Amino acid sequence: MPTSTSFLHLQFPPASLGTSSPSTFSVSVGPVVLFSVLDHYLRRPEQQPRVIGALLGVRSEDGSEVEIRNCFPLSHSETSDQQVVVDTEYLNQMYSLHQRVNSKETIVGWYATGTEINPNSVWIHEFFANETAPFQPVHLLVDTKLSNDKMACRAFVSSQVGVPGTDHPGSMFLQIPCDVKYFDAERSGLDLISMAKDTPDRTAGLLSDMDSLERSVLQVQNMIETVSTYVNSVLTKKEQANSAIGRFLMDTVSLVPRIDADEFEKMFSSHLQDLLMVVYLANLTRTQLAIAERLHKMM
Secondary structure (H helix, E strand, O other): OOOOOOOOEEEOOOOEOOOOOOOOOEEEEOHHHHHHHHHHHHOOOOOOOOOEEEEEEEEOOOOOEEEEEEEEEEOEEEOOOOOEEEOHHHHHHHHHHHHHHOOOOEEEEEEEEOOOOOOHHHHHHHHHHHHHOOEOOEEEEEOOOOOOOOOOEEEEEEEEEEOOOOOOOEEEEEEEOEEEOOOHHHHHHHHHHHHHHHOOOOOOOOOOHHHHHHHHHHHHHHHHHHHHHHHHHHHOOOOOOOHHHHHHHHHHHHHOOOOOHHHHHHHHHHHHHHHHHHHHHHHHHHHHHHHHHHHHHHO
16 A cells, blocks of 8 residues: 555554553643642742643552642743743752652652643653653643633643654643642541632631531532432423433442431430540640640749
């Protein structure tokens, strides 16, 4: 069959060199990373359109799953004629200091703010490819301008694209799945921060144990009401059924243990009494420490 050089050649990037899994990438980002990127963007010079930085995290054994846990900003300058300068000495120093604190986290890619990828991103991505070799670097694009009233977060990897036989192939960025994941402690902090949007001075104080419990119960009650409204709408033919939502609800309900109302009330009362006892002992200990401190000052 005769060959032709008039077609476009697209090479999907493997997870690592020597690996042939083309499109099995997945990225998870911690909320600390997003807060760090936003802080870097707010502290930038006014004439600087965007900021960049290095991403730190861990990879799976085959390199297909990346968990971004931390980041640090980088000083750089770029012009419209595709001239980019990155402070490599600062990058090496910061990475060396971070390795002393957490040796398991390595450089997995880089981040930039904005809504789209510009031509200068190709050169920055190639620079970080040397830092993450033999793995592919991940490019995280954070929309700090809140285009759709939300701070969107997208992840990309690079792929070579061009005409076969040429010496200078180009690059194309391919979007990969990206999720924001957090632990229970981070979830509690985010919930507390989100409460500040409902106050005039945009501040929120710490909740007591009882207030936190009441807020959690109200949230669960609101979610149950939302699900009940959707199920009733489907049963009355007011809304079209969605098999994916139905399957998810069925799996969720099957995880809930079946407990009698009297037994549940007894368990809840017992747990509430234990909670009140812990609060009482904590207040008693705090009072004794305060009295002991004042007696020590008097002596």
